[in-house]
Amino acid sequence: KKLAVFVSGGGSNFRSIHEACLRGSIHGDIVVVVTSKQGCGGADYARDKGLPVILFPKTKLEADGISPADLVATLRSFEVDFVLLAGYLKLIPAELIQAYPRSILNIHPSLLPAFGGKGNYGMKVHKAVIATGARYTGPTIHFVDEHYDTGRILAQRVVPVLAKDTAEELAARVLREEHRIYVEVITALCEDRVIWREDGVPIIRSKE
Ligand code: GRF
Numbered sequence: 431k432k433l434a435v436f437v438s439g440g441g442s443n444f445r446s447i448h449e450a451c452l453r454g455s456i457h458g459d460i461v462v463v464v465t466s467k468q469g470c471g472g473a474d475y476a477r478d479k480g481l482p483v484i485l486f487p488k489t490k491l492e493a494d495g496i497s498p499a500d501l502v503a504t505l506r507s508f509e510v511d512f513v514l515l516a517g518y519l520k521l522i523p524a525e526l527i528q529a530y531p532r533s534i535l536n537i538h539p540s541l542l543p544a545f546g547g548k549g550n551y552g553m554k555v556h557k558a559v560i561a562t563g564a565r566y567t568g569p570t571i572h573f574v575d576e577h578y579d580t581g582r583i584l585a586q587r588v589v590p591v592l593a594k595d596t597a598e599e600l601a602a603r604v605l606r607e608e609h610r611i612y613v614e615v616i617t618a619l620c621e622d623r624v625i626w627r628e629d630g631v632p633i634i635r636s637k638e
Pocket of ligand 1: 439537538608
């Protein structure tokens with residue numbers, strides 16, 4: 431399968447996905463990387479690995495960026511099967527969601543629907559988890575719709591919140607689990623092991 435990864439930040443999830451593709455545990459290839467931020471860690475890593483990087487900014491007006499329609503056309507030209515958001519902070523345009531139904535995944539660092547939605551990203555999420563006294567948190571992988579963090583949930587993993595955790599310590603514990611679960615889910619996706627229940631909930635079938 432051909433994969434597009436969208437990044438805006440450090441890119442550690444992108445890196446773990448790329449490494450899993452290279453060692454063959456994911457039966458897929460990253461064919462293009464899309465970033466909203468030139469010069470972010472993820473975009474630099476992609477260039478370093480010789481992957482094509484496309485700038486997709488929030489407005490059409492930014493000189494070297496492209497429009498949503500161009501973005502769809504570009505992904506089609508790379509024959510992309512699945513779009514993986516990995517620390518990508520912008521809303522995905524409706525054109526892209528319609529062009530890739532049931533094919534766009536995001537990872538969020540809390541157990542959605544808790545601590546999700548616009549403005550709930552990065553360290554803010556972990557601070558909010560600690561401040562509410564929640565005892566458990568963890569990554570959620572969900573399909574992407576036209577809003578922040580509301581698409582159907584595909585996988586989650588529980589991570590304990592310890593009494594003395596700082597937001598940074600908690601973020602690091604969750605991030606380790608993000609790397610594992612995202613690779614597992616993409617592995618299943620590329621092996622056509624994601625199936626859709628009649629009520630529209632996606633399920634991962636385990637390997638026979
Ligand atoms: C992760 O916590 C992810 O859940 C969130 O953004 C962060 C990205 O980290 N969407 P990285 O860029 O993959 O290191």
